[in-house]
Amino acid sequence: MELYQEQGFDRTTAAEIAARAGVNERTFFRHFPDKREVxxxxxxxxxxxxxxxxxxxxxxxxxxxxxxxxxxxxxxxxxxxxxxxxxxxxxxxxxxxxxxxxxxxxxxxxxxxxxxxxxxxxxxxxxxxxxxxxxxxxxxxxxxxxxxxxxxxxxxxxxxxxxxxxxxxxxxxxxxxxxx
Amino acid sequence: MELYQEQGFDRTTAAEIAARAGVNERTFFRHFPDKREVxxxxxxxxxxxxxxxxxxxxxxxxxxxxxxxxxxxxxxxxxxxxxxxxxxxxxxxxxxxxxxxxxxxxxxxxxxxxxxxxxxxxxxxxxxxxxxxxxxxxxxxxxxxxxxxxxxxxxxxxxxxxxxxxxxxxxxxxxxxxxx
DNA sequence: AACGTGATGCCAGTCACTGACACAACGCGG
DNA sequence: CCGCGTTGTGTCAGTGACTGGCATCACGTT
Structure with missing residues (x-):
């Protein structure tokens, strides 16, 4: 949510979200089927x-x-x-x-x-x-x-x-x- | 439509559609904003x-x-x-x-x-x-x-x-x- | 201590989509 | 007939979403 508000959904990469959460990008996709589902x-x-x-x-x-x-x-x-x-x-x-x-x-x-x-x-x-x-x-x-x-x-x-x-x-x- | 019926939407690449239509993949995306819009x-x-x-x-x-x-x-x-x-x-x-x-x-x-x-x-x-x-x-x-x-x-x-x-x-x- | 299990990191690959540039066909006024 | 803008296309390189495979590690069980 922080990133989506700051820069918008489209300009936010999955890697950025993962980094902000302190995990790997691959791990992000193991928790959510895709970027939107969050x-x-x-x-x-x-x-x-x-x-x-x-x-x-x-x-x-x-x-x-x-x-x-x-x-x-x-x-x-x-x-x-x-x-x-x-x-x-x-x-x-x-x-x-x-x-x-x-x-x-x-x-x-x-x-x-x-x-x-x-x-x-x-x-x-x-x-x-x-x-x-x-x-x-x-x-x-x-x-x-x-x-x-x-x-x-x-x-x-x-x-x-x-x-x-x-x-x-x-x-x-x-x-x-x-x-x- | 032919390709979507034969192999399903997900297993059909934009390159295949373009090839079937006799054009370049880039050209396909100039006619349609994305694969679904077709x-x-x-x-x-x-x-x-x-x-x-x-x-x-x-x-x-x-x-x-x-x-x-x-x-x-x-x-x-x-x-x-x-x-x-x-x-x-x-x-x-x-x-x-x-x-x-x-x-x-x-x-x-x-x-x-x-x-x-x-x-x-x-x-x-x-x-x-x-x-x-x-x-x-x-x-x-x-x-x-x-x-x-x-x-x-x-x-x-x-x-x-x-x-x-x-x-x-x-x-x-x-x-x-x-x-x- | 051996072992299964679940969560994670890492790596390589596919594919949708985009921007930039070059080129060819075409119609049009000169 | 010649330039010339417009339009449609090919080519290339790049970004980013997602996926499969494999190794590792923490943890609880036996």
Missing amino acids: LFDGEAELRTALMRAVAEAPEGLAPFEALLRAFRKSARNLADNRPFSDPRWKVIAVTPALRERELAKHASLTEAVAEALRRRGLGAGLADLAARTGWAAFQHAVQAWIADPARSLDAHLTQAFADLRALAVAALSTQAGPEH | LFDGEAELRTALMRAVAEAPEGLAPFEALLRAFRKSARNLADNRPFSDPRWKVIAVTPALRERELAKHASLTEAVAEALRRRGLGAGLADLAARTGWAAFQHAVQAWIADPARSLDAHLTQAFADLRALAVAALSTQAGPEH
Whole structure:
């Protein structure tokens, strides 16, 4: 992180990172499959946290409600770790290669969420659709929160799902959707 | 494409591609920024087609309705070019590096769709949300279509948006969503 | 003390990609 | 017909991400 902030991701060589960590370059690649992966280490934890949160939601809850709860819990960790993850976001935002990797991680997490919904008894088709669209709303809320940190991530999340509902309902009554 | 099919993406060097095309390796990199980009060439066309389709939708149409129309048009091209794009999908599906690039392209196209919705007068917030979730539903439909080509992509698209509406409505009445 | 195991250093090699320079084909005004 | 800029290409050298192979070393076990 130090090096990525100082000189940017592209101008930082694997040898430099290894040197800063006091190890050999080869050793670096034994700990991380590639240079990008360094910034996406906690993925396994986030995955299990998300899946557990979906699994622990009350029985009769609608899919989107279960997702909303799960996202809220993750959001709490997100908001707390902000001083730590803020520079990380900045680096990712300005580096296309890192954004690609981030999207891949998100796709993987979306698949995990779909699996969690299936375990709740939801059909495979609806589980996939709910996971994809729910994740999309989640990401929208996160971006809105970054742009407007005055309101809480929780509030942005609530609004995102409410707006999604309005959009979906308006879609079949053939009325233009209002802006908030 | 020939080489990627024969030996896979990873085991195909840029020098081989250049040789097969009868040019120098350096020349190859003057036409494509990198090895992956070869498979994502028509992106600009798809982007303009999508944005035009969204722009040309009737005035008072709800955001999701406009998107559904645009996706339908793109879907038509998709279904027609299937013999050409089918091997392409297979190569992408088994190559993580290519799936990452594909996700990046999708993110870029989603942003373009959001811009098109904004030009229809939709607020920036709702435009982003509608583009993200609409695109998610689109991708869900495409995947469902690949898994079940018996039904048309059009049918899958219609169902995806109908299911999304059901999911969103059920979310606030706190009822478990039914599976089709 | 012998031994297996896991983490590390070291070395050589492949390959994606880049910058610099030279050269040839082409269209165009003189 | 001649210069001349533009464009596309070949050639070469270099950087840096990653990989496989081998030796070494720390450590706990037998």
